[in-house]
Amino acid sequence: MQSLILSHVTKAFGATRALSDVAFAVAPGERVALLGHNGAGKSTLMKIVLGLIGADAGEITVLGAAPGSHAARSATAYLPENVAFHPALTGQEQIRHYLRLRGQDPAQALPLLERVGLADAARRRIGTYSKGMRQRVGLAQALIGRPRLLVLDEPTSGLDPVSRRSFWGILDGLAADGAAILLSSHALTEVEARTDRIVILSHGAMVANDTLAALRRRAALPTHLQITARPGAADEVAAALAGHRLNGVRVDLSCAPGDKLARLGQIAALGPLVEDLELIPPSLDDIYRHFCTEAGS
Template identity: 35%
Template sequence: MTNELVVTDRLTKTFGNRTAVRDVSLTVRRGEVYGFLGPNGAGKTTTLRIVLGLATATSGTATVLGLPAGDSDAVVRTGALIEGPGFYPYLSGRDNLRSMARYRGLSDREVDEVLERVDLTARGKDKFKSYSLGMKQRLGVASGLLGTPELLVLDEPTNGLDPAGMADMRKLIRELADQGQTVMLSSHMLAEVEEVCDRVGVIAGGKLLVESSVRDLRGTAATLVRAEPLDAALAIGMRLAGDDGVHLHDGASMRLDIDPGRAPEVTAALVAEGIRVFEVRPIEQSLEEIFFQLTGTPVDTTLAADSISTERQVA
């Protein structure tokens, strides 16, 4: 049994003169939640489509569960929600899932189980056309869970969900991984990735910029100092951390890019200059700060329920 469920090697996809994905090499390991993070139009959906066999690469390779992407055996063992759910509008949510289950030789009991997992049991008899965007998204995830796939690929799984629904979806994804399933999800919501993912791949402009665990990506913690007067404290901070190692934080404190283990040294230097010290503690970079450093692109930590990915329109 391979420990690497998804492997791409120099994956490239072009559309005419436009390169959507360029030399992307990534690895998704068994039992983890892998976050594919990037702004709209970065190449996330195109990459996932190739992994699922819905599109062919211009060059490079992709394997899923040790098989070429799109292989029938790999497809059977993979669940997916890609580019939004598509169902019959005049059938109920449950009947939509039943039609999919029967095609795959699965029982109605499995349909009821996945409806319960995404909290749609009470609305399972309602017609799909009456569902909200968030409910449609949850039904799409339920369809991906049919058959208990080894690998679940989700494209923006929390799109359209309210805060409570987003929290429930994150909890579900973590439960799936804890039970041995592997989840690969794309997102440009940093809070989602930070809370639920074990490892992330950051993509921008079709290129994979980094692949790392969330912990390693955030790196060594810096030191947060809250002291007054702040101007005088900043001068001491620059002496200790260098001009480029001092950053204003929340307008009332400073972040020093130095090991938190130097907190006693920092405190002593400030007190020696008569500066009042209120707080000295470790602080880690957020994924938002790291993403901006890697791409030069600020990313919203929240996403409007009705926003539509540019990537989905062009890829």
């Protein structure tokens, strides 16, 4: 059974169409990134999934139940971009409070804070925390009760690089345990490496929904090749490949997906004139811009 199913979901606010016929699903253990420009409909979609607002049309199923129902809420966790906690409470006191609200053992507070790297600050008041630390308190709260669906809105906002790696490691573990994850993010480099599927919204419409590899094939964007020539041979390599020489030893060129193997054969034929080669496929940022431009964003 899919953890989350959206079928022909439509939502308007007055004359503004926020979502138009959006349909996709998230399976247990799957990490799906929801991308889109500001105003694309990401937040509206998340609010509908959480049962905070209703859709005008379409069907939504959250863990086999209706959005906002007790069954859906009890197994769903949400982490907003800007979390807010009582500044006078310590991190441990805040998590103990949420554990009690969820009917869980308050003694789990410290282990949860340890899991998100806040053990040393557990007894400090949240008012002294940085934004990244508050975000980690939010993640600890989201982990209460072993959620089966996590809805995360810009979850790494404010986190330093070490905390970001730790965060993604936690998500990897949750997905391996069968939790479904739907997250929005503008950190496309992170999303590219750590998610299973990409959903792109543009002006409320879904313009892409597939794996990164499949989206690359659909977009058919050129691959960039960076060739390091033997010292003194860059001009000869550039002439042979009709490439662009950037400095003393590097030659750059691009090729269409269908020409990649032929290009590699040409480079290999140059033998000792070439010292190294790096292939750079289209990035998620390139693919995102392609599909949004194609949709008229």
